[in-house]
Amino acid sequence: MIALLLRDLRLAVRAGGGFGLGLAFFLIVIVLVPFGVGPQSDLLTAIAPGIFWVASLxxxxxxxxxxxxxxxxxxxxxxxxxxxLPLEGVGLIKALAHWVTTGLPLTVAAPALGFMLVLAPEAYSYLLLSLLLGTPALSMIGTFGAALTVGLRRGGLLLSVLVLPLYIPTLIYGAEAVRRGAEGLDPSGALILLGGITAGTFAILPFATAAVLRINLR
Known part of the structure; x- marks a missing residue:
């Protein structure tokens, strides 16, 4: 399993492998939003949690x-x-490799970009924590979606349509945790639910991914 993880990481960092693509898109969205909204610091502060999570998604x-x-x-x-190696393990490793090359870099970069959206100082730690808890779920759900569409021509659009509805609970609770932290409220409930979603996806979706792969490879 470690060998498969290292292989996927090496493929990701090669030219055209996708490494850095998600981070670059994330940076572009965060930088462009203030230009579109204008110099309204109160509005930027209010929408910052949602913008960070939508950009991550x-x-x-x-x-x-x-x-x-x-x-x-x-x-x-x-x-x-x-x-x-069981296909359940393959799906798990694929999700982990995707998170390491996509979710982890943007999680690390997000707090450094908080000033662009005038994020409240109290929310920085909750932004980092929510992304650490929630982005692995995005990768695991995405891996399941990728298994559903593997082998299909132009399956990228179908993949987005299938995966986006499954991302909504993570988006809601992730943004809510940051928003509550920014307002000085207790975000523990949203963070617990966010962690529960991630734990649930990693407990269930590797088996669903393996089942779908077996069907598609017949």
């Missing part, structure tokens, strides 16, 4: 179609399906 979408597509095209996915 969209950034995660950009590289989802690469999770299984390259392995399917060169036959590696078939070999993985017949290897001693």
């Amino acid at each position: 969209l950034a995660a979408l950009l590289s989802l179609d690469r999770i299984f597509a390259l392995d399917f095209e060169d036959g590696s996915l078939t070999l993985l399906a017949t290897s001693p």
Whole structure:
């Protein structure tokens, strides 16, 4: 499993592998929003939690179609399906590799960009914590969606349509945790629910991903 993770990380950092694409998109969205909204600091402060989470969600979408597509095209996915490594483990490792190359970089970068959206100082720690808790769920849900559309021509649009509704609870509770933290309220309820969503996705979706892959590889 470690060898598969390292392989996926090496593929991601190669030219065209998708590494940095999500982070670059995230940075562009955060930088452009103040230009569109204008110099209204109160408005920027109010919408900052939602903007950060929407940008994170969209950034995660950009590289989802690469999770299984390259392995399917060169036959590696078939070999993985017949290897001693269970497909549940393959799905889990694919999700982890996607998070390391997409979710983790934007999680680290987000607090440094808080000043662009005039994020309340009290919200910085909750922004970081919510992204750490929630972005792994985005990767695991996206991996399941990528397994559903593997082998389909132009499956990227279908993948987005399938995955976006599943992202909504994570988006709601992630933004709510940051908003409550910015207003000096207790965000623990939203953070617990966010962590529960992530734990639930990692408990259930690797098995669903493996089942879908077995069907698509027949």
